[in-house]
Amino acid sequence: MGRRGGCVLNGCLTVLVLMLVLVCGVWVWLETAPDRNEDQARDNMENSVAESKDRLTRAAADGTLLGTEIDRSVRSMNKSAAYVRREGQRVTVTAELMGQGPGMFVGGTYVTGCYRFEVVARSVTADEVSEDSCRDLPAYRFRKPAEVAADVVVELRSALARGGLAAVQGAEVWGTAGVEVEDQETEGGRLTALVWLSEEDGGDEVCYEFRAQEKPRTVTAKKLQPDGCYRIQREQDARAEAARTAELDASAEAIERRLDRAVADGTLTDAEVKRALALPRTDSMGQPDADNPVALPFGTERSRTEVTLVAEVRPLDQAWSEGCYEFRADLTKQSVTRRATGRGCLNQLQ
CATH class of the missing domain: 3.30.1300 (Pantoate--beta-alanine Ligase; Chain: A,domain 2)
Structure with a gap:
């Protein structure tokens, strides 16, 4: 029994020694x-x-x-x-x-x-x-924008000579502190970059337009008014709006033709209006989707000689956009006209 107790005691001492070594090691490490x-x-x-x-x-x-x-x-x-x-x-x-x-x-x-x-x-x-x-160094001030612009032109010329417009687009100079690219576009062998350059005090920024052209190989810089740095975005927005308007007008024209046929007899019933607006959009496979009409009615006004219909119109395909159109059917002349009234149809009849 004494021998077994001694083994237990020796084991405890071994554990204590190991724990002490571990604690000392952690302490030294810390x-x-x-x-x-x-x-x-x-x-x-x-x-x-x-x-x-x-x-x-x-x-x-x-x-x-x-x-x-x-x-x-x-x-x-x-x-x-x-x-x-x-x-x-x-x-x-x-x-x-x-x-x-x-x-x-x-x-x-x-x-x-x-x-x-x-x-x-x-x-x-x-x-x-x-x-x-x-x-003891003086407080840093950004260099004058015109001086920075001159450096940017030099670096872009080098990039253009080295790798064409692709190298200009990814040029290292665009990552320089105080040089912030607002927008870029490449068209007809020419790259245009609209860039903000920091003023000397690091506060306001000055807009510059840099143009790089492959034939003839040239790089130019021009100072613009502040809103000039948003020109490319404005042009893109204008093109997108024109495309959206064209899509919606194509749908409205199709509805107008259906209404025109319906009013040929000098009348336009609610059922005929419903059928005209039920023109189906096409699904992702190009097939008509009867559950997804091009137009949704928002209101109708009638008189003895005229029917005015306001409807929310969507593109014939699955593109996401919508616009409000007013259709006027002249029962006397047996003709229909249309006009866009805005993006939303709420309150159009008020």
Whole structure:
């Protein structure tokens, strides 16, 4: 019995030792977690610096470095963009960059560093400088829209030469801070982009129209009034409305013909009106659907010489739209006329 009790006691001690080792391991892991998280955040920041340097190197490979290319290459943490100073062939870009690592709480661990990128011709260097170098920078202001527009034109010309209108449509310059595409359209070998460019204070925006054409190969920029940036959408809406009106008018014309035949004898009974409006729409297979009429009556007015009918009209096919039409049957002249009165038929007879 004593031997078995000793085994039980030894087992308990083993479990206690294992639990102590586990607790100590967790404690050590928790104690060292902040350092590991900060190391990870700093690694991520250094990777960001390397990526910014690579982007600047690629941008400067053609011997020029545009402001829009800098804005995409280096993104500062506390300011809208990096601070840029140009002196002859030398371009200096200063920015505060950030790295994020895992953390014990929501948000993770963050580290920041101030970096200075020096670009001379096609050579780029990156060095970490004191935090004061970033704190003492003047508040960032967007460049003048006209200057940004000039850079956009240069980048679009390069894209057009490289890959035609498809490259212009997907050009990197559209992803630049302060450049917001409102709309694009391609037609007849020409691409038109309506774009908002930020004002210097980052408040209001200015509308510009950029046009790229393959033959002859040209890219132009033009400043527009603010409502100019909605021109393409207005034209699309107008075309859609015209198509909708044409669909509804085709249905109304078909109903008018049926009413015209019914009034040929100088009368128009309720039964004839019902049959005229019962013109079936076609289903998805192109077959008439008797349970889905083109028109729904909303009201009828009669006099000795005239019958006025208001009906909600829908397209002959399954397209979704509707409009209100008024049909007037002149019993004396034995003729019918129609007119569209709007989108809805409620209160049309009041």
